[in-house]
Amino acid sequence: MKFKKWISGTAASLLIATSLFGATPLAQADEVQKRTIAEESIYDLLVDRFFNGAGENDYDTNTKDPAKFAGGDFRGLQDKITFIGDMGFSIISIGTIFDTDKYDGSMPTSYTALEEHFGTAEEFQSVVEAYRAKKMSIMIDFPLSNVSPNHEWAKDPAKQSWITSSNDGQVQWDLANEEVQAALIEAASDFVTTYDIGGVRLTNLDGANTEFVNTMIEALKDTKESLYVISNEESDANFDATFSQETADIYRNIFKNVDMDSAKLMEPFSGEKPMQIMVDTLSTHRFTFDSANENMFPPTRLKMAMGTLFMLPGVPVVQYGTEIAMNGDKAPDTHQFYNFKIDEELIDYIENLQTLRNKSATLRNGEFELITNDNGLLVFTRTSDEEKWVIMVNNTSKTKRVDLTPEQLGDKKALNGILNEEKVRLNEKDVYPIILDREMVEIYQVKDDEGLNIPYMVALGLVYVLFIGFVIVIIKRGKKRRQEQDTAQ
Template sequence: MKRIILILISVFLMSSVPANAAVKKDKRLWQDESIYSIMVDRFNDGDTSINFDVNTKDPNVYNGGDFQGIIDKLDYIHDMGFTAIRLNPIFDNADKGYHGFWVKDFYKTDEHFGSIKTFQKLVNEAHKRKMKVLIDFPANNVAANHMWVTDPNKQDWFHKKQDIQDWNNAQEIENGWADGLPDLNQDNPEVKNYLIKAAKWWIQKTDIDGYSLPEVNMVPVSFWHDFSTSVKGVKQNFFLMGIPAVKSPSNELEYEKAGIDSFYNGPVSADLRDAFANTDQSIQPVVSELDKGKKTFDTSANMANYFDNEYTTRFTQDIVKNRQFPGSRWKTALTYLYTIPGIPVIYYGTEIALNGGDIPDNRRQMSFRAEKDLIDFITKIGELRNQLPSLTRGNLEVLYEKNGMVIYKREYKGETSVIAINNTKKSQSITLKEKQLDAGKELRGLLNGDTVKSEGDRYTIILDRDNSEIYVLADKTGMNIPFVSAIMIVIILACLFLFLIIRRSKRNMN
């Protein structure tokens, strides 16, 4: 009897969940991914045996994070819905090079992070969870004390030492020494061959899935053409994500032709921060930048959208400066980030609203003892993004936008998602008409469970302030017969069960 009741309760719960009008995704594409970006040294300390020269109180030196620490937290990352991780450079670095950009040896892992064997385990464990792994490949410069710098036979491996005065001058950007680091001359065939050979070696040795390319616009496009052709010949669907220095280059299309699959979308990031750090801000600049991206970058669906990263101040700082509550601001902001075209890249610590100013304050140690409210929200919205192809592949059409209230739809192969975001100080009621959505259907809310049925040819969406909803357009539901039947059967069997219990009790008493 107990088993029967449990089965029927399960039917009852399953019947109460509305079926989504979901379309099956074809082969998994990079635009379907969501990336969790990690600074290895600041994430999690999993192997204390390699904690030499570590000082957790000094943000300018190693703090103890390592490969094993990431392995230990892969389930944590995966459970939030992330399908890929991105790591800062992991190669052997000069003293205090916790960030990975003072490379001394392209063929060794940094001893503070762990062995190459441990990194191979990290990639393997990620792949078991169907997660992809990208690592930074810094091809622009090396450490100031790299052995090449003093090698008389390698003086032509570097550009002449000079600071960059004009960041709008492409030649200065490609030849200048950024942050005083020796700038590699990629036009030298020996340099080019060395870097490409090393990049191929890591793919063959560890089976990584892609490179993120810091300071991509400080390296000649011609180099990236040869680099791309070579590394993509090693592994199918290998991904290259460019991270521009200072600002995005004006000739992004040239990089795309050279084989760069994606760019960190700096202009969109700046507009996102302006729009969501406070309420009552227009979202139109972000929409305009997205439209602009379609015209300048053919694979705009692969553009990497983000709020902050290891080079910027934390978005939480913007929120705090505006005297807003970080949890609410982040929820609203992430709803938008997860539902617009492009790949969302989330900097570690976002899920706990980690704060931080300029470098190195924006690279604080991760904490796993925080409230789970924002983590649960990211998990839910990540699940929806993974389930609905329209959120990763659909076109985008704005249905309403005014001073922080925005409604837009995304359509893909008959699936229509409608995203409503109220980034204002007041509750909002917006009516959509038949020209915007098909009449005679209903909008089923998947974030908060709100349902909006059409009234004639109109849909009226009501949202509280600082609230969002992701709807799927579906046929109207009448009375849910299985749902009602399950309830009735459960009630009848429960009564029968109680009757038998009482009857048995009386017999025992007699």
């Protein structure tokens, strides 16, 4: 079974490599510095729920009580750097990591000290450096309000005027108070300076006016020009990427079943800033929960959603566990400890999608043109001066066909299907007929029609040679084992 998976993975990798033969090369180091957030993809996780790499910080942990700390830590993030990197994410958002009364960081007690369950400052710095060495950056959450009553500021008698209210067991700062504003800006800026992280997500913005938030964003970027600053809330502030809960709901509702109204799919792309696009958030029920309630098969639904999100304009954001179809209605059930012993089919699918996206600047920021959008049937192109791609999403209950014309693609072209290995050429009716089975996504690279794809044929031949070689080895081992058994008898 493992060999079968290896063969299919090898074939897919070789196909991708040969399909991208001659395409735009990967960005060099100086080009990476000029990237915008629209070219990134974000993996959103909770440190405590990911991987336990160090036992010495596991005091008062209980993996059987979902409300308790489970043991995930900074060393665990470093141990799993290859796992995350192989999926192709460029930004790892790890939530709030300050001292906290609660595992998910929602009850911080400091803006300086790190949570001891997660590890030491030195271990965190090691994580930041390790990910940076692999061309990935770490993003942390910085909550502007809604902290624990045990927060060091809340316990300071001199700062009692900073507190405006206390609801749901959390303390709310007076974000209109200039002293509070200055203290928050200083704390966040000091953290960025100390640890050289790649991004900050400002959370709990309620009560913060746009002018203050913009001042904070400017201060953070003055500290580090390349820093990304975003939020998980709607705001008119000058964030690098926008967020809309309605957008997340649109994608969740379109892909949780087939034949859904997809008319609103394009709404997120009307703004000047790139939109964060996702089907899950860590504060809501899981997409798997929604699709299962529709009596649909969640892994297939997730393939449809991921195959679309990674190809559309915007910033793909994937919550940890989405790639293993993690289920749950609400926290803490939606914050399960990560299961690394699960089937990796969906993980491999995401890896293939991101391999394409990361190797092609056109798929990240090329011109977008919508061709078809009809109740789950979606066809669009991503184009640049260097290359052109056609993406077909058949999120319907029937096989679909769409005819593209030479006016749309050009004369004497061929469409090389990447995920399902299909090739489309101009037919006798002078159209390019693309046909896709139900609940499938295909990504076509538009190339000049030069007949047989020699690199691909060579690569495919190599896969078969490897397979035949493996079979021969197994047969010989079997014969040798039988001979040994006969001799022993």
